[in-house]
Amino acid sequence: MLSLKPGALSCSVCEGRALKCHTCVASTEEDCNKQGSTSCPQYADACSTITGPNTVMKSCSYKAFCDKAHSSNSGAKMECCFGDDCNGPHHSHSHGNSSQALACSPVVLMAALLLRMAFSQL
Structure with missing residues (x-):
């Protein structure tokens, strides 16, 4: 029988609550x-x-999107992280629970813009 300690699954998705992320598009x-x-x-x-x-x-x-971008090797810089507001101002240069990727800029930027538009419709 499998038993888990309370808190063993501590990610926000596992707990059934929504992850919070900074969302923006700007020049700086x-x-x-x-x-x-x-x-x-x-x-x-x-x-x-x-x-x-x-x-x-x-x-x-999505982690799968981050992994896919990580396998590319040119263009824009993409960083992914996995906690609430981890891409915010106080975490933007953190090396904690994050993954960095260099991705093909036109493809990644277009995909990210499409994701943002899709999320804004929900």
Whole structure:
């Protein structure tokens, strides 16, 4: 029989509550951080920050998307993390529970924009 200690599954998705991520699109990190955070859709399990030339975009994301971007090797810089508001102003340079990826900028930026539009419709 499998038994788990209380708190063994401590991720927000496992607990049935929504992850919170900073969500913004701006030309600088500072301007982006001023736009605040939001509760993510039910199955979003990561927060992402994508930076390119004169562009910063933060949004809810999925670990699978982060892993896919991590396997690419050129273009925009993408960072993923997995806790509430982990892509916010106080965590933006943290090396904690995060994953970094360099991704093909047109594909990643378009996919991220599509994800953001989809999340805004929910």
